[in-house]
Amino acid sequence: MTDRYAVIGNPIAHSKSPQIHAAFARLTFQDLTYEAILAPLDGFERAVRDFAAAGGRGMNVTVPFKLEAHALAGTCSPRAEAAQAVNTLIFSGNGIQGDNTDGVGLVADLTRNLGLDLAGKRILLLGAGGAARGVLLPLLEQQPAQLHLANRTADKARSLRDEFVARAGACPLEAGGFDELAGGQFDLVINATAASLADEAPPLPAGLYAPGSLAYDMVYGGETPFMAAARAQGAARQADGLGMLVEQAAESFFLWRGVRPPTAPVLAQLRGA
Ligand code: NDP
Numbered sequence: 001m002t003d004r005y006a007v008i009g010n011p012i013a014h015s016k017s018p019q020i021h022a023a024f025a026r027l028t029f030q031d032l033t034y035e036a037i038l039a040p041l042d043g044f045e046r047a048v049r050d051f052a053a054a055g056g057r058g059m060n061v062t063v064p065f066k067l068e069a070h071a072l073a074g075t076c077s078p079r080a081e082a083a084q085a086v087n088t089l090i091f092s093g094n095g096i097q098g099d100n101t102d103g104v105g106l107v108a109d110l111t112r113n114l115g116l117d118l119a120g121k122r123i124l125l126l127g128a129g130g131a132a133r134g135v136l137l138p139l140l141e142q143q144p145a146q147l148h149l150a151n152r153t154a155d156k157a158r159s160l161r162d163e164f165v166a167r168a169g170a171c172p173l174e175a176g177g178f179d180e181l182a183g184g185q186f187d188l189v190i191n192a193t194a195a196s197l198a199d200e201a202p203p204l205p206a207g208l209y210a211p212g213s214l215a216y217d218m219v220y221g222g223e224t225p226f227m228a229a230a231r232a233q234g235a236a237r238q239a240d241g242l243g244m245l246v247e248q249a250a251e252s253f254f255l256w257r258g259v260r261p262p263t264a265p266v267l268a269q270l271r272g273a
Helices: 019-026 044-052 065-073 080-081 102-113 131-141 155-169 226-234 244-259 266-272
Strands: 002-007 032-036 056-061 088-093 093-098 122-126 146-150 173-176 186-191 210-219 237-239
Touching: 002 266, 019 032, 019 244, 019 266, 032 093, 044 065, 044 186, 056 244, 065 093, 065 102, 065 266, 080 093, 080 102, 080 155, 088 186, 088 266, 102 131, 122 131, 131 146, 131 155, 131 266, 146 155, 210 226, 226 237, 244 266
Parallel strands: 002 032, 002 056, 122 146, 122 186, 146 173, 186 210, 210 237
Antiparallel strands: 056 088, 088 093
8 A cells, every 4th residue: 555644834835745756766766755844833732643543654744734743643763852853754554753853964065065064163053943953963973173153132042052962961052142243263053043034134143154164055946045145255155954854754654654765866856946
């Protein structure tokens, strides 16, 4: 019987996940379907349980339900616990398991697709929402010299840092507002804010980009306002988050199917489209 998977969110019509997983299934000869489910804002748990009861094997979870998915999962992987957010659900005889593949997806895109070695690097992570939360642990596992978290609402970045350090222990993690960044220099600046969706760039002080630095926007779909501002301010390279999207999907696919799909042809296909 064909296995069923889905992505659930609100809104969901824009999602590229059905296209990505259909391509993975074709390339790995897996017999599965993957659909997009729009859940009412107050109806996430019902929609998940209905899909599982109808024979669903797993789901991806997107905005705004990643925290609810963490609460719903009976057991969670260490990386989902560290993030307190879940983007992948696995349904089995053991109940609902939760995982978070956003961070490994980002690291895979940075290291494999973009050829960056993160060890010893100075990293600036902008934002303190679900996306930033999900990538903290996988970024720190790469042993950067420094990871600085900066957010428009500075107290939110500080709370996230304190909460993370209380759970994970001592690590080179600093936090504050955008204005406190003046005078700093970074090898990698990751935009995990939603600013690009509002056609804006986070207001960063000049001089942040070290020679050879990369500016990475988790938002995808061509050059974003953040990428344009980074280029103007001297970042050597800019990248959008399409590679992260494909890599996090590949990790979810692996969790469900035990097979690692090739990502390069799928990324090339999406870029071509
Ligand atoms: P959240 O709503 O949880 O957090 C939004 C964050 O963006 C907050 O830190 C908020 O700051 C900040 N922000 C919003 N608007 C602005 C602005 N105009 N200027 C500066 N900061 C702003 O969203 P998520 O963390 O879940 O997602 C963030 C982005 O990452 C989204 O655009 C999403 O599409 C993308 N993403 C991409 C993925 C991929 O695979 N490529 C995976 C996951 C996310 P404040 O606290 O001050 O409100």
